[in-house]
Amino acid sequence: GQQLNQSPQSMFIQEGEDVSMNCTSSSIFNTWLWYKQDPGEGPVLLIALYKAGELTSNGRLTAQFGITRKDSFLNISASIPSDVGIYFCAGQLPNTGNQFYFGTGTSLTVIP
Amino acid sequence: DVKVTQSSRYLVKRTGEKVFLECVQDMDHENMFWYRQDPGLGLRLIYFSYDVKMKEKGDIPEGYSVSREKKERFSLILESASTNQTSMYLCASSLADQPQHFGDGTRLSIL
Numbered sequence: 001g002q003q004l005n006q007s008p009q010s011m012f013i014q015e016g017e018d019v020s021m022n023c024t025s026s027s028i029f030n031t032w033l034w035y036k037q038d039p040g041e042g043p044v045l046l047i048a049l050y051k052a053g054e055l056t057s058n059g060r061l062t063a064q065f066g067i068t069r070k071d072s073f074l075n076i077s078a079s080i081p082s083d084v085g086i087y088f089c090a091g092q093l094p095n096t097g098n099q100f101y102f103g104t105g106t107s108l109t110v111i112p
Numbered sequence: 113d114v115k116v117t118q119s120s121r122y123l124v125k126r127t128g129e130k131v132f133l134e135c136v137q138d139m140d141h142e143n144m145f146w147y148r149q150d151p152g153l154g155l156r157l158i159y160f161s162y163d164v165k166m167k168e169k170g171d172i173p174e175g176y177s178v179s180r181e182k183k184e185r186f187s188l189i190l191e192s193a194s195t196n197q198t199s200m201y202l203c204a205s206s207l208a209d210q211p212q213h214f215g216d217g218t219r220l221s222i223l
Contacts, residue, residue: 004154031209033211035214040217042204042214042215042216042217043202043214044214088154088155090211098160098162098206098209098210099157099160100211102155102156103154104153
């Protein structure tokens with residue numbers, strides 16, 4: 001299957017700090033998604049990106065579709081304890097129907 | 113809101129048993145997917161379906177089969193469960209070319 005490299009694998013940060021994570025691929029994607037998974041739950045969609053260079057915000061979260069179409073970034077500003085969870089990127093290759101490929105996840109721990 | 117419901121949150125079965133994991137969605141989505149999630153490996157696609165009675169293999173179909181007799185229901189079957197199939201199983205659904213919506217997962221343990 002397609003490989004998406006997501007980094008970092010884990011982060012431990014103080015409450016109030018900003019967070020950055022990214023996802024890269026050797027292939028060009030036409031859609032990038034970012035999900036969050038709370039402990040014991042399924043992933044929930046945070047942000048969807050459909051155009052190269054697109055910058056989209058959802059509250060304190062901002063995601064960008066890289067210009068090369070091979071990467072995407074997620075930033076969380078002023079982190080709070082409920083930001084704890086695993087964040088996944090997902091990408092869709094052109095002309096592959098409805099299949100998305102997922103990164104291995106970034107585990108975020110916020111220390112109060 | 114889209115609702116994807118997986119029949120069990122936790123399941124414990126024995127090696128060699130035939131195991132059924134059920135998933136139902138209430139939004140008339142064409143597409144349904146089964147993934148397994150393991151630490152450090154992310155989500156890996158087992159099988160997916162674009163329509164009733166239609167199925168496609170994902171990246172790791174070995175040891176699994178699926179059934180989609182009705183549009184809203186997609187079942188994952190472990191024909192003869194083995195300990196290496198202990199995992200978290202996630203079902204998802206979507207409209208064509210739209211993001212997937214996930215259920216809460218079934219944590220399956222094979223003893």
